Amino acid sequence: MDKDNHCVVGARKGSWLRLMAGWLSLLALLAVLLPIEAQAIPIYARQTGQNCLACHAGGQFPELTPYGRIFKLTGYTMGNRVEVPLAMMAVVSATSVASKTPGTGDTNADFPQNGLMHFTTASLFAGGKITDNIGMFGQWTYNAYAQQDADGHWAGHSGSDQFDLRYADRFIDDQRDLIVGASLNNNPGVTDVWNTFDSAFASTPSYVPVSNPGGNGGPFAGVPAAPIMLQLGPVAAGVSAYAFWNQTVYAELGFYQTANRALSFLSQGVPDSDMPKLKGNASPYWRLALNHDWGPHSAMVGLFGFDTEIYANSPATSGPTTHYRDVGVDAQYQYILDPHVFSAQFSYIRENQSYSEELWNPTNPNYTGNYVNGSNTLAFLRMKGTYVYRAKYGVSLAYAAVNGSADALAYNNSPDGSGNPVPFGNANSTPNTRLWIPEVFWNPIQNVRVGLQYYKFTQYNGSSGNYDGNGRNASDNNTAFLYVWGAY
Amino acid sequence: MTMKTIHMAAALLLGAMAAGCANVERSRDLGNPNVAPEVTAVQVCSACHGVTGISVSPNFPRLAGQQADYIEQQLKNFRSHQRSDPEGFEYMWGISRKLTDEQIKGLAGYFAKQTSTPNTYLHVVANAEQLSEGKKIFETGVAAKETPPCQACHGPKGEGMAAFPRLADQHQDYMAKQLLVFRDTNGRPGTPMEQISHSLTPEQIYSVTAYLQSLPR
Numbered sequence: 008m009d010k011d012n013h014c015v016v017g018a019r020k021g022s023w024l025r026l027m028a029g030w031l032s033l034l035a036l037l038a039v040l041l042p043i044e045a046q047a048i049p050i051y052a053r054q055t056g057q058n059c060l061a062c063h064a065g066g067q068f069p070e071l072t073p074y075g076r077i078f079k080l081t082g083y084t085m086g087n088r089v090e091v092p093l094a095m096m097a098v099v100s101a102t103s104v105a106s107k108t109p110g111t112g113d114t115n116a117d118f119p120q121n122g123l124m125h126f127t128t129a130s131l132f133a134g135g136k137i138t139d140n141i142g143m144f145g146q147w148t149y150n151a152y153a154q155q156d157a158d159g160h161w162a163g164h165s166g167s168d169q170f171d172l173r174y175a176d177r178f179i180d181d182q183r184d185l186i187v188g189a190s191l192n193n194n195p196g197v198t199d200v201w202n203t204f205d206s207a208f209a210s211t212p213s214y215v216p217v218s219n220p221g222g223n224g225g226p227f228a229g230v231p232a233a234p235i236m237l238q239l240g241p242v243a244a245g246v247s248a249y250a251f252w253n254q255t256v257y258a259e260l261g262f263y264q265t266a267n268r269a270l271s272f273l274s275q276g277v278p279d280s281d282m283p284k285l286k287g288n289a290s291p292y293w294r295l296a297l298n299h300d301w302g303p304h305s306a307m308v309g310l311f312g313f314d315t316e317i318y319a320n321s322p323a324t325s326g327p328t329t330h331y332r333d334v335g336v337d338a339q340y341q342y343i344l345d346p347h348v349f350s351a352q353f354s355y356i357r358e359n360q361s362y363s364e365e366l367w368n369p370t371n372p373n374y375t376g377n378y379v380n381g382s383n384t385l386a387f388l389r390m391k392g393t394y395v396y397r398a399k400y401g402v403s404l405a406y407a408a409v410n411g412s413a414d415a416l417a418y419n420n421s422p423d424g425s426g427n428p429v430p431f432g433n434a435n436s437t438p439n440t441r442l443w444i445p446e447v448f449w450n451p452i453q454n455v456r457v458g459l460q461y462y463k464f465t466q467y468n469g470s471s472g473n474y475d476g477n478g479r480n481a482s483d484n485n486t487a488f489l490y491v492w493g494a495y
Numbered sequence: 496m497t498m499k500t501i502h503m504a505a506a507l508l509l510g511a512m513a514a515g516c517a518n519v520e521r522s523r524d525l526g527n528p529n530v531a532p533e534v535t536a537v538q539v540c541s542a543c544h545g546v547t548g549i550s551v552s553p554n555f556p557r558l559a560g561q562q563a564d565y566i567e568q569q570l571k572n573f574r575s576h577q578r579s580d581p582e583g584f585e586y587m588w589g590i591s592r593k594l595t596d597e598q599i600k601g602l603a604g605y606f607a608k609q610t611s612t613p614n615t616y617l618h619v620v621a622n623a624e625q626l627s628e629g630k631k632i633f634e635t636g637v638a639a640k641e642t643p644p645c646q647a648c649h650g651p652k653g654e655g656m657a658a659f660p661r662l663a664d665q666h667q668d669y670m671a672k673q674l675l676v677f678r679d680t681n682g683r684p685g686t687p688m689e690q691i692s693h694s695l696t697p698e699q700i701y702s703v704t705a706y707l708q709s710l711p712r
Binding site: 055073074084085089134178181183301302343474 | 517518519521522523524525526535537538539541542543546551552553554559581585588590592593616654666668672706
């Protein structure tokens with residue numbers, strides 16, 4: 008899950024004919040490779056010697072099975088320590104947006120790489136079992152189209168992605184089962200084992216950032232606004248402690264701060280100037296969950312929250328702040344019985360944002376004009392259902408809805424640098440968006456996945472039609488996303 | 496929590512890593528011959544098979560009260576890749592690959608001494624007619640197809656004997672899949688089950704496994 012999103016201007020054109028020829032070549036290559044069962048697979052599979060589907064439901068990443076949850080909660084320590092604890096992942100993809108107009112008039116700038124099959128991202132993983140109690144998940148991601156230089160050429164950019172260093176112990180006999188642990192990680196949600204935080208909803212891989220409506224690379228591609236706890240990416244550093252009792256009750260409490268200075272290894276690749284600065288060293292994150300497994304079924308319901316204050320003038324660490332209070336409810340159901348896997352996830356997060364007076368009160372001598380209101384709310388609903396047959400063929404349907412209070416300064420129709428209207432403008436002053444994402448995918452072998460997603464917007468920035476006041480409709484943002492994902 | 500506390504926590508983690516501290520009493524290491532089988536059983540095997548061998552998911556066989564000889568042989572067959580049914584290949588090849596003979600024997604003993612309990616979960620509920628058909632196959636076999644009765648080798652209560660596994664209380668879904676492995680593949684070679692299962696119909700397989708799961712005590 009790369010959080011980089013510096014898309015500015017596109018430079019190349021392509022045709023679907025060329026695109027399809029490219030895809031067909033890739034598929035032909037896959038077909039040739041099919042009879043070869045993959046021998047080398049990523050770190051944890053090498054560590055346990057098991058097939059990916061032992062830990063990932065239906066072989067789809069990153070969704071964990073009940074066994075995968077235990078593997079992660081016990082600190083990635085099950086199995087044999089591997090000699091080269093490295094793995095790789097790469098994504099080749101293409102997007103096609105329904106309509107490139109109206110916009111700034113430069114469609115390559117508005118929808119860079121649209122229609123072009125391209126190498127998108129690559130990740131290097133390091134981790135696995137370190138001692139009997141300590142294990143790690145470290146991900147370093149390279150985004151091939153992260154930014155452009157002054158000449159308009161794309162340049163890659165790499166940086167820290169997900170990081171989770173754990174200490175865990177398990178006290179278990181026929182009377183009790185208590186897993187306790189601590190994690191050093193780089194954003195709330197990295198420690199999730201029930202697939203209800205960002206990555207599982209976006210599927211694997213997530214929507215390509217370079218052609219992303221709304222210009223928001225994550226956490227749920229396509230929506231113009233999302234709660235802060237899903238947006239921190241690798242810029243937060245925190246320690247959380249957790250306990251899982253009798254595989255029934257889960258509790259976690261963590262504290263976060265900006266991942267700079269001594270903790271900057273957690274945010275490598277993110278320049279200090281791009282880093283939102285959290286006030287203080289202890290923004291709390293908490294989670295409670297109830298889990299129950301019966302037969303081939305597994306279910307979870309939970310509550311969670313995050314509370315932080317971020318400097319409005321970040322990277323400066325002084326002046327006015329926005330205080331975010333996120334509270335969420337989530338749930339998951341899984342049915343796993345070979346050859347069928349069905350799973351469903353639900354998450355609803357309600358965020359209250361309250362602002363320092365200078366940010367919104369015109370009578371304040373230091374008024375900055377960021378907001379009309381002294382506080383705003385943002386609600387984010389996500390649901391997803393997936394069916395996988397024989398860990399090879401899958402379909403999924405996801406839904407996302409954003410609802411926020413109206414604020415003409417927070418959500419506005421700012422033109423681009425030349426005064427042209429941008430395609431993702433906002434004439435309604437609300438971030439309200441509705442989005443459906445059907446997907447079909449195929450895993451020819453366990454570490455290759457080919458998928459097609461369709462992002463269908465029924466509402467964007469507050470309306471279905473003419474949301475920007477320049478005639479652009481929500482459905483103009485509908486986007487097809489085709490990808491080949493591989494891990495080794 | 497202050498910056499200092501976070502640093503201290505990180506330092507503690509790194510310190511523990513540097514010490515390479517082994518914790519064999521609660522280890523999940525599958526490559527360390529010093530980890531006792533009783534520890535591996537509860538720390539690792541329990542994740543799928545349950546701490547007392549009563550697995551929750553029918554994806555994984557129950558091991559409680561299973562014949563020690565049978566468990567030992569199967570673990571060795573996984574380790575040598577002689578047993579290559581999908582479940583065995585996907586889960587057990589890796590788990591067993593570095594276990595020593597002593598650990599395997601200990602694991603077999605651990606699960607054999609656990610007490611099995613009635614298995615009340617039926618993935619697809621069987622009707623009285625199916626259970627009756629299953630009982631008949633278990634007790635008298637299928638004469639027309641020269642299929643011997645299950646109880647001849649697996650015991651009158653399905654309790655098993657030495658290399659013949661316990662079938663009573665086992666998950667119906669697991670047994671049905673294994674019968675298909677015997678019948679249709681070479682994934683579990685070298686047992687009489689290949690011959691015995693080859694003429695069983697899907698309906699007969701369902702009936703007899705449903706009966707075995709709920710075998711009266």
